[in-house]
Amino acid sequence: MSFTKVAISNLRRNPVRSLLTGLSLAVSAATLSVVLSLDKGYTDAVTNDLVNKTGVHMYITKEGCPIEAASVIAQGGLSPLYVDESIVARLKKIPELDAVMPFKLFAVTTDDGTRTDIFMGITDAVGKIKPDWRYTAGGWFAAPDSVILGAEMARIENLDIGDRMYVEHFDAEFVISGILARNYGQDDGTFFMPLATAQALVGREGKLSAVALKLSDISAMDTVRNRIRASMPADYFVIGSRELSDGILQFFSSTRAIMFVMVGVAFLISVFGIVNTMLMAVLERRREIAYLKCVGAGKYDLIRLISLETAAIAVAGSAVGALIGMILSPVSGHLLRQFLVAYIPSGAIARPDPVIALAAFAVCTLIGMACSLYPALRAAKIVPMEVLRNE
Amino acid sequence: MNNGHIIELENVSKNYQRGPETVHAVKNVSLSVSSGEYVAVIGPSGSGKTTLMNIIGCLDHPSDGRVMINGREIQDENESGLTRLRQTSIGFVFQQFFLIPTLNVIENVTLPALFAGHKPNGRGRDLLEKVGLANRMHHLPGQLSGGEMQRVAIARSLVNAPPILLADEPTGNLDSKNAGMIMDLFGKLNADGVTVVMVTHNTDIVKRCNRTVHIEDGVIRQ
Structure with a gap:
């Protein structure tokens, strides 16, 4: 028996709720992965088109x-x-x-x-x-x-x-x-x-x-x-090709801002979802948690238990989401191409990138884990006899 | 204090604040329980039985007075000290069984050992044999009867080998046949040297105990 086994068994009590919570985090991880891929992909594609492939170092244009x-x-x-x-x-x-x-x-x-x-x-x-x-x-x-x-x-x-x-x-x-x-x-x-x-x-x-x-x-x-x-x-300008690509990327910055706002909203929904799920899980099990305290569970044991439950959801949801995001990146790049107004690069705008997927996985897992803090503290603060007597 | 007593309360009071009102749940109570005793605590609702169990069970500090459990004064202990005392010295059995539905019988029984940080090393199986459920150790709680679940709960309360067993209406949810089996089990455990303190309203159970403590309005009237 281990804390991990107890935590995972607790998640099995309400598998649909655990699954939905994991999915909400998966959506965030996928969104983050896609947005980071698009951001990097577009920057690389523009730089590649205008700096690396052209062989041009400078342009002279009119003011x-x-x-x-x-x-x-x-x-x-x-x-x-x-x-x-x-x-x-x-x-x-x-x-x-x-x-x-x-x-x-x-x-x-x-x-x-x-x-x-x-x-x-x-x-x-x-x-x-x-x-x-x-x-x-x-x-x-x-x-x-x-x-x-x-x-x-x-x-x-x-x-x-x-x-x-x-x-x-x-x-x-x-x-x-x-x-x-x-x-x-x-x-x-x-x-x-x-x-x-x-x-x-x-x-x-x-x-x-x-x-x-x-x-x-x-x-x-x-x-x-x-x-x-x-x-x-x-009234003549001398523009470096790097400045040219930077200028185009500035046009893209508003699109980028919208994409990151989208990620923020997805995260916010996930955070509320996870906190709500774990809080529900704690409140539903107040009497049981109270009993666990009676039989020797300390506050750190309970914090560990609730954190492990959240970690299981966070790791699974983030991994699935990051993987889906990696798979969807090329598709999203193709979609973005149809809405770009600044500059449409010739190459792929987003490619599957394991490093970005790993970063999205890490960020989402950490955020998921942070969400366990409040429910875990609520569990740790339960006064056993008060709960057992009154509920 | 001590004098061979495993539980000793000296002039213990416990006050709660309920809004502007101060509730005196236990007033100047002194009680000694020797090792191996089988004590029934009786009294009407609101008399202070649960508060008394709360203090004996190291779940709360007294407002006043001294409490010694298994040789340690609890008023000097911080929260982790009380937790450690509960892990090593006290087993709890309640009217509800509080078994984790997704863990099987043996996993439920050995759960307190996980919190105490030691391996049960076959003690879970031994206890299940003792309560007559060795053949059900891989069953889930949902597959057991009420009486069987309470026997699992009793086995669980003993997995860390506590010398004291506190029971709060342990037969309250059982029919008379199962209640009889559970009381026989408590009798056997007491015969093996476990000190039992049981809150009950059942007069049949009271008759099985060595001693009865009657508490009313927060005061012991023995």
Whole structure:
């Protein structure tokens, strides 16, 4: 016989109530696990898209809110702000820059509103900016009307090298010159075309969305940024790719706040549920607890017994919840993708993460255990003869 | 104090506060019980029987006076000291059986040993044999009759080998046949040297005891 056995046998007295209490904690653990997965997953995905995969260290954009600029660039909208192409020649003279790629980015929504295509005008500097660019077929632009398709676009459009592609919005026809290998980034869903062609399509000749810069030595970033800032017109911004992703993540912070409030509410419900269950369990057994005191149960024995009962519920509920949360993370990431307004990363927003599941399990177990404190103290304070005589 | 007495109360009073009123539940009571005695405590409702049992059972401190149980003065003991005294010196049997329904008979019997922090080492089985329930040790309380449940409760009260057994109306919930069996069991335990103090209204039980203590209005009238 052990205290644990007695505690678990006590839980078996009302299995439905114990199960429901465990489930309420499981919901909290699952919610926490999912929210932490989404938070980490989204941050990682944005950083991966905009910092790790692009190979871009800095962007030069026109003045405005840098977060708004980040959002506009990331979402591919046609920003009213533009950078004059004349600065590219000046930038190319800076020796610390390994690559300078001016680009024009815009999005076109189909007439029926069901799809938005992203077009990007680029130069051959893209080879240095994106060293992992690989073609599954074809290659670089052969003519001004050439386009290179991201892997997903080629799949959706079912196009091959040499095929012609008509874009109704511009009433223009393009020839497929290359199809990119899938890189699980934003490139997969983009139409690439020569910079001059892209500028002409939207009537912005000599104007750029931004200029992407790659440094020879990343440690020189601050120095180079300061030098560029000094040489640029006052209304130009030099934004690090990290700042760009941080800006986007700031947009996400309100969503994150709502998610954590949701976790808080789930916890609050669980806490009340557990305290209520354990308090009921104590009050229902007042006479029995009084008798246990008579036969030598000290107050610490009773605190231990009630805490073990709660611990059994907390451990089981938290473990089940954390596991469910881990399984549900990818599904929730898919759902969140449909509601994101700031930036939709290309990769998975949330993946099953055992470390997060373990953290959710630990937090929920601790909270569950804390809930035993009040009922356990109530049990310890029972005056045996008063209860046995009066009830 | 002591003089070979296992229970000794000297000028003990117990007062309770009930709102603005002070209740004098026990007034200046002196009582000595020798080891191996079989004592019945009788008296009308509200006479102070339970309060007296409460103090003898180390569940409460007296407001005044001295109490010695199995050689230890309880007014000097703190809560954990009283708990320890209950674990080692006193067994309780009540009208209700207070068996834990999800533990089987042997687990119920050995439960006080868990609180006392020692292994029963077969004592549970021995006690169940003594009360005639060795063949039911793996049954749940719900599978036993009232008389059997009370025998389990008695076995449980003795698992830590206390020299004193306090019983509060132990046959109150039983029919006459089972009540007779339980009283026979108390008689056997007393014959084995256990000191029994029993609160009862039953005159048949009183006749089986060595001594009767009559308490009324908080005062002993022997």
